[in-house]
Amino acid sequence: MPKVKVKRTAPSLDMTPMVDLFFLLVTFFMLTATARPDEAVIVDTPSSASEIKIPDTNVITITVDKNDRVFFGVDGQQTKEALLDRIAKNYNIGFTEEERKTFSLLSNFGVPINQLKGYLAMESNDRKEVNQPGIPVDSARNELGDWVLQTRLTNPKVVIAIKGDQDVSYPTVKRVMDILQEKKVDRFNLITDMEMKPTN
């Protein structure tokens, strides 16, 4: 009886389709990805059943963190450069080309205008570490109002969104809303997390 010889083959498998699929996915993610901007503070927003999405562009984000600090952010590099020029003119501060460039790349910040130059001069890693005091909102030094007003003059299409932490005390948020109303902004958005809509 002849012995049946088992043919030994190397257990190699064809990976071509797998590679194809992977590169397809890589391409997809690369094209759809918008890198998460690094925020100056992390806030835990309250949740709501609202289903409106925030627009992608032309948004001013006013962030209020747990310690009642106010941060200001706007998108669009050109907007930010033009905004800084306007602020510089109003406050008689000169900004160098490099500082303008740095500013146009910031996603948000929370320093008073007189400290802005020092903040922009920092290395980007130091900027993350530094403890930002927040933008002054009291009536004597209402810088937030100026930022909002100048941004709206620069880019009239902007929508204003308030991103507050759950535990922020109400008067701080009220103060921000009052500043917006002083600047004749009566319509704004509150950024919230998603929550299931109740079914009753």
Place this chain on the structure above:
Amino acid sequence: MAEMQQKADSGGKGGKKRAKRQSTKIDMTPLVDLAALLITFFMLTTTFNKPQTMEINMPKKVDNPEEQIALKASNAMTIILGPDDDLYYYFGLAEDNPEIVESSYASNGIRQVLLSSKVKSNDMMTVMVKPMESSRYKNVVDILDELKITDTKRFAMVEIAESDKKLVQEQIGN
């Protein structure tokens, strides 16, 4: 298979110099590794869900208080947001010493009040939201959310008056 058979190069002068048959199979494992790494990277850095937002229209600031129309007591409802996630409401105006009821943000709390026929059947019913200084931002968003869920159209954010605080203190006692 990604494999091409190479034809042996035969011929040529000077004897038989045979090229060795070699398959052009390449090991794709590193390629797969790299692709998987990139997928992971992009998947983690992508922000999938955009944050939700709630639109809010604030009433215009009126310079001249005489131009405002007084609200009738039968059309008024006030929700007071207190400290420690407390919530109180009353119908009517503060001057008439109304009864203050304690409620909650839960689905069987203020939502049922807003859905009750007293509010729903009256088209002119205006809900005034008065947050105390000690309330937190989450409370405001929660109550706006409730108003939205119950489809209450007429509401306003109003600053809390001393009379409201006094009412709460007298009747609830804190």
